[in-house]
Amino acid sequence: MKELSLNILDVAENSVKAGASLTQILLTEENDVLTLEIVDDGCGMSDDVVRSVTDPFYTTRTTRKVGMGIPLLKLACEQTDGELTIESVTEEEDPQGHGTHVTATFNMNHIDFTPLGDVSSTMLTLVQGHPDTDFLFVHKRNGSEVKLDTRELREVLEDVPLNSYDVMEWIGAYLREQYEELP
Amino acid sequence: MKVKELLAHGFEALALPDGEREIDGVYIGDLLSWVMGRAQMDNAWITIMTNVNVVAVASLADTSCVILAEGVAMTDELKDTAQAKDVNILGSSEPIYETAVRLAGLLA
Numbered sequence: 001m002k003e004l005s006l007n008i009l010d011v012a013e014n015s016v017k018a019g020a021s022l023t024q025i026l027l028t029e030e031n032d033v034l035t036l037e038i039v040d041d042g043c044g045m046s047d048d049v050v051r052s053v054t055d056p057f058y059t060t061r062t063t064r065k066v067g068m069g070i071p072l073l074k075l076a077c078e079q080t081d082g083e084l085t086i087e088s089v090t091e092e093e094d095p096q097g098h099g100t101h102v103t104a105t106f107n108m109n110h111i112d113f114t115p116l117g118d119v120s121s122t123m124l125t126l127v128q129g130h131p132d133t134d135f136l137f138v139h140k141r142n143g144s145e146v147k148l149d150t151r152e153l154r155e156v157l158e159d160v161p162l163n164s165y166d167v168m169e170w171i172g173a174y175l176r177e178q179y180e181e182l183p
Numbered sequence: 184m185k186v187k188e189l190l191a192h193g194f195e196a197l198a199l200p201d202g203e204r205e206i207d208g209v210y211i212g213d214l215l216s217w218v219m220g221r222a223q224m225d226n227a228w229i230t231i232m233t234n235v236n237v238v239a240v241a242s243l244a245d246t247s248c249v250i251l252a253e254g255v256a257m258t259d260e261l262k263d264t265a266q267a268k269d270v271n272i273l274g275s276s277e278p279i280y281e282t283a284v285r286l287a288g289l290l291a
Contacts, residue, residue: 072236075236
């Protein structure tokens with residue numbers, strides 16, 4: 001992907017498909033290292049499936065033979081000398097604490113680092129497409145952060161759907177303002 | 184032109200499970216997700232990427248062959264996966280542009 005934000009969208013969609021009620025997208029910049037975490041409370045994957053998702057010929061879809069979300073994310077981080085790890089707990093293993101935790105690290109000063117791109121649009125796309133599931137987005141840099149928590153929005157908005165036009169407009173402006181202030 | 188016919192013109196067979204495939208046009212690119220959406224069926228795809236994802240992208244886009252330019256080294260993993268997934272991979276010692284020019288002459 002030309003931008004990591006598109007890759008994030010692809011992988012976060014997997015979380016939603018796994019039935020997650022909350023998907024967290026956490027970006028942490030520390031010195032020259034960017035850590036991306038996508039954490040969900042979805043159905044989780046067995047060890048065999050975890051091993052196979054980095055294989056480009058594995059997919060949960062039936063329409064094609066290959067699924068490229070995780071393999072491309074792995075490539076994007078490994079080409080900056082970073083790494084990708086996946087931890088997952090299935091519903092059977094732990095009915096309360098199941099879910100999947102994908103962690104990818106990137107050396108941002110590496111010449112092959114893929115630009116992060118427009119993560120705000122990624123968040124808008126996720127909320128618009130899945131207004132009934134929750135997302136927590138936190139991007140930390142230099143001691144400040146950009147944050148969006150749809151659970152907080154839902155509490156204030158009560159019955160207004162998150163993907164209604166006005167709410168989407170507001171979320172876009174809210175993220176933009178926070179990014180303008182991020183050092 | 185068939186993929187296997189390139190072997191007589193300075194291209195090296197790195198994995199050739201289906202040399203009878205016809206080449207129709209050429210696509211060049213290294214950003215795999217970009218290639219995935221743009222390479223056309225039966226294109227010869229020139230790249231310098233040797234990650235195993237190359238085989239998946241070639242398979243998805245249904246290219247006739249992958250041509251690794253600049254003499255980049257092939258990994259065993261890539262070779263085995265290409266054989267298993269029926270993806271042709273050729274090697275060219277020349278840079279990408281020269282490889283493309285040579286192909287243009289052959290396909291004209």
